[in-house]
Structure formats: structure tokens, C-alpha cells
Amino acid sequence: MNTIEMTNDYITPTYSRLDVVIQKAEGCTLTDENGQTYLDFTAGIGVNSLGYNHKKWVEATQNQLSQLQHISNLYYTKPAAELAGKLCHKTGMQHVLFVNSGAESNEVAIKTARKYGHETNKEKHKILTLKNSFHGRTVTTLSATGQDVFHKYFDPFTEGFDFIDADEPKQLLDKADDTVCAIMIEAIQGEGGVVPLDPEFTEAVSKVCQEKDILLIVDEVQTGIGRTGTLFAYEQLGLQPDIVTSAKGLGNGLPIGAVLFGEKVAGTLKAGDHGSTFGGNPVATAGANIVIDTLTEEFLDQVKSKGQYLKAQLEAIEEVADVSGLGLMLGISLKSQSAKDVMLKAKEAGIMCLTAKDKLRLLPPLIVTRSEIDEAVACLKHILTVQEKEAIT
Known part of the structure; x- marks a missing residue:
């Protein structure tokens, strides 16, 4: 029985997998079990920030192990x-x-916000999130997610969330009443279609939070750790969050989540308020230290520059209607072609990308x-050009 057959027989089918078995990788190149290579524009869904087999990262994790x-x-x-010291200083x-994932990071942020609100007023428990947002797949983070497609079958959900x-x-002002303890946003709605927020809107959110003693939570699970060209994307919006959630790129492939607390909430959680058996695992944090050390100002400037270069190249393709996002987190709207079809054709041509x-999504x-x-x-230009010609004929 081969790997694909064993997976389909024994692993719960919660993922629609592509018919390829990745065996090893180096840099930005994946190699499958048949020796076929692929240029990776997925990074494990934004996780492998330093690529594959990064020398210093491998040495650090192996030494710690x-x-x-x-x-x-x-x-x-x-x-x-x-690692905690570096994140705070930066x-x-x-x-x-430290926790294990993005969903758990957001769970901690929600618990912290509710405890902060309860200490002020027991009615101050509601959290506002955005329509089209995505914050995780636990019952509570699904409750915070503003997309109906994720809400099938799993109700009743955790109460105390509302969407704008x-x-x-105007909606923001109408709903930010005395029962609201926090507003939770993504700087770029990743799973929502790589949709950046308008800086004027985020400025309005920040102002409301300051005026009404509402916590500002920024979910940087996908956008953080250099993905957009700064350590966190909120820096490019001029925000100062009270809580920042992070995961994905921090671990470079090992499970880790990190919740950063500002001065207002630094003392909110006490012993026993949250636990995470594997949180702050020494192997994962040893690797994450290498990630943070690598993200120098020069490195981040290069991410910005490469992102701008990639965006300009994509925008020059006739079939591309628009390119959204920042840095190396980009979403490509197509004029007539199916993104899923293009993704599958790109895989066959040796380029791995996402939707x-x-x-x-790149x-x-x-x-x-x-x-x-x-x-x-x-590769993408060739695929899009061929498909456009086929559609015309």
C-alpha cells in the first residue's frame, strides 16, 4: 500500500490533498517521492519563513533536541x-x-480580553470582529470568525461575539458600546481572500478603543514574523495593539504560538488562568530564536522589495485583474480563469501555490x-496565456 492509499485509509479526511507525496526539501524547492521538484510558493501556508533545511535553524533545533x-x-x-525577551524588545x-498554534493564540487573546473586561464590569464581555475574518477552527475561534462557510454543523457557538x-x-461606532471588551482584527484578511484593511478604518478602530477602554487585538497569525516586510503588519498601519497573536512563521515548521501583551493587559492573566503543556517547548523556541535573529532590518527591507517586484511582475500579466496584499503575502484576482484550476496546472508545471x-494566493x-x-x-503567465487562448477558441 502506498502513502496516498494509507493516508486515505487511515487519516480522517478533513483535507483535500493534492496527489503528491513530498519527501524532502531544500531552500524553496520541494522534492516528491518520485524525484520531481517543485518551486514552493506556499511555505506550508505561510509557515516555513526561512525555507527548508536552513543551516542555522537546523543546527539550533538539533542541538536543543x-x-x-x-x-x-x-x-x-x-x-x-x-525568545520572549527578543519579541518584547522588538x-x-x-x-x-507561548502556546502551540494560531487558534490557541487567539483563544488566549479572547480569554484575556474577557478577564480584563470582567475586572472592570461583568457586562463588558463582548468582542467585535470583522465580517470575512478568520481566527481559527476551535469552537470559540470559529465563533469569532466572520464567515458563514465555517459555521456549518458546529453550533451552538460560544456567545459574546458580534460582527461589523x-x-x-458607522457600524463600528454603533456597536462599540459599554458591553464590548475588545475589537479583534487582521491587518490583512488572509483566508478571507488576502484583503488588506483600509488604514482609515483601522485608525478609527484604534481611536474607539482608546476612547472607550476597549482592547485592540491584532491577529497576526499569518501576517506576522516578517511576512509583509515588517516584523508585524500592524506596524505599517501605525497601530499600537494591546494584544498581538502570532504563530505560523515564528516556528519555521515546528508548532508554536505566541501571544504578546501590551502594558494595559500585561498583568491580566495569573497562574492557572491558562495552561499549555507544550507551550514554549525548548526545541520550538530554539528554532524560533533563529527566525527572529534572521529578521534584521535589512532582511525585512528585502522582503518588501521582493514583494513589490513580485506584485509588479504579476500585474503585468494580461489575465491578472488585481493583486492585493503586502510583502510576500499576495492574492491574485483573475479576469476569467478559475484560481483553483490555475493552482492545479501550476502544480503540474512544478510551481506550488495556494488559493x-x-x-x-502566494x-x-x-x-x-x-x-x-x-x-x-x-510559469503562471504561460498557464494564464494558454488558458485564455483556449477559452477564446
């Missing part, structure tokens, strides 16, 4: 302490709580080169 793989949060470990935040249209300040709603490792960008764009 040979010393201590896990000990629990009943004790102190150096990699976790160092952001100006006060505390960090992105870029609608987000009706858009083609999330390459941050180390991608301009020559690799040129290769991917040439």
Missing part, C-alpha cells in the same frame, strides 16, 4: 526566555505567552530569490 526536548512550564528554559510589548463590516466606521476564496518562503520569483511568474 540533543539536550532537552521537553520539560513543561513547571520549570524555566533558556530558549523560551530568550515590539515594545511587555509580556509573551470592514471599512464601515484564498476566488484568488490565487506565500513563498521569505528567502525566495528574484530568479525564483521570475521562474514562478513565467
Whole structure:
């Protein structure tokens, strides 16, 4: 029985998998079990920020693995302490709580906001999120997600959430009453179609939060850790969040989540308010330290530059209607072609990419080169041109 047959027989089918078995990888190149190579513009859905087999990252995780793989949060470990210090120093935040995933990071943010609100007024428990948002797949983070497609079958959901249209300040003002403890936003709605928020709207959100003692939570699970050309995307919107959630790119392939707390909420959670057996795992945090150390100002400037270059190249393709996003997080709207069909044809041609709603989505490792960008764009241009000609004939 081969790998695909075993997977289909024994693993619960919650994913629609492509018919390829990835065996190894190097840099931005994947190799399947048959020796076929693919240029990766998915980064494991925005996770492998430093690509594959990154020398320093591999050394750090292997060295830590040979010393201590896990000990629990009943004790102190150096990699976790160092990573927390780096994140705080780079952001100006006060505390960090390590967990295992983006969904758990958002769960912690929600719990923190509710505790903060309850300490002021027991009725101050509601959290506003945006329509078209995505915050995770646990019951509570699904409750916070503003897309009906994710809400089938799993109700009743956790109470205390309400939704507003992105870029609608009047709705924001109408719903931000005395029962609201937090407003939770993504700087770019990733699973919602790579949709950036209007800076004027985020400024209005920030103002309402300051005036009404409402916490500002920014979900940076996909946009954070250099993906948009700054450590976190909120920096490009001029925001100062009270809570920032992070995961994906921080681990470079190992499971990790991090919740950053600003001064207002740094002391909200106490012993026993949250637990995470694997949170702050020494191997994962040892690797994450390498990720953070790599994201120098020069490196992040290169991410911005490469993102602008990729966007310009894509916009020059006739079939491309629009390119949204920042840095190396881009969504491509097509004039007439199906994003899913293009994604499948790109895979056959040796380029791995993603979709987000009706858009083609590109999330390459941050180390991608301009020559690799040129290769991917040439492939997509060929596919789109051929399909356009076939459609005409």
C-alpha cells in the first residue's frame, strides 16, 4: 500500500490533498517521492519563513533536541526566555505567552480580553470582529470568525461575539458600546481572500478603543514574523495593539504560538488562568530564536522589495485583474480563469501555490530569490496565456 492509499485509509479526511507525496526539501524547492521538484510558493501556508533545511535553524533545533526536548512550564528554559525577551524588545510589548498554534493564540487573546473586561464590569464581555475574518477552527475561534462557510454543523457557538463590516466606521461606532471588551482584527484578511484593511478604518478602530477602554487585538497569525516586510503588519498601519497573536512563521515548521501583551493587559492573566503543556517547548523556541535573529532590518527591507517586484511582475500579466496584499503575502484576482484550476496546472508545471476564496494566493518562503520569483511568474503567465487562448477558441 502506498502513502496516498494509507493516508486515505487511515487519516480522517478533513483535507483535500493534492496527489503528491513530498519527501524532502531544500531552500524553496520541494522534492516528491518520485524525484520531481517543485518551486514552493506556499511555505506550508505561510509557515516555513526561512525555507527548508536552513543551516542555522537546523543546527539550533538539533542541538536543543540533543539536550532537552521537553520539560513543561513547571520549570524555566533558556530558549523560551530568550525568545520572549527578543519579541518584547522588538515590539515594545511587555509580556509573551507561548502556546502551540494560531487558534490557541487567539483563544488566549479572547480569554484575556474577557478577564480584563470582567475586572472592570461583568457586562463588558463582548468582542467585535470583522465580517470575512478568520481566527481559527476551535469552537470559540470559529465563533469569532466572520464567515458563514465555517459555521456549518458546529453550533451552538460560544456567545459574546458580534460582527461589523470592514471599512464601515458607522457600524463600528454603533456597536462599540459599554458591553464590548475588545475589537479583534487582521491587518490583512488572509483566508478571507488576502484583503488588506483600509488604514482609515483601522485608525478609527484604534481611536474607539482608546476612547472607550476597549482592547485592540491584532491577529497576526499569518501576517506576522516578517511576512509583509515588517516584523508585524500592524506596524505599517501605525497601530499600537494591546494584544498581538502570532504563530505560523515564528516556528519555521515546528508548532508554536505566541501571544504578546501590551502594558494595559500585561498583568491580566495569573497562574492557572491558562495552561499549555507544550507551550514554549525548548526545541520550538530554539528554532524560533533563529527566525527572529534572521529578521534584521535589512532582511525585512528585502522582503518588501521582493514583494513589490513580485506584485509588479504579476500585474503585468494580461489575465491578472488585481493583486492585493503586502510583502510576500499576495492574492491574485483573475479576469476569467478559475484560481483553483490555475493552482492545479501550476502544480503540474512544478510551481506550488495556494488559493484564498476566488484568488490565487502566494506565500513563498521569505528567502525566495528574484530568479525564483521570475521562474514562478513565467510559469503562471504561460498557464494564464494558454488558458485564455483556449477559452477564446
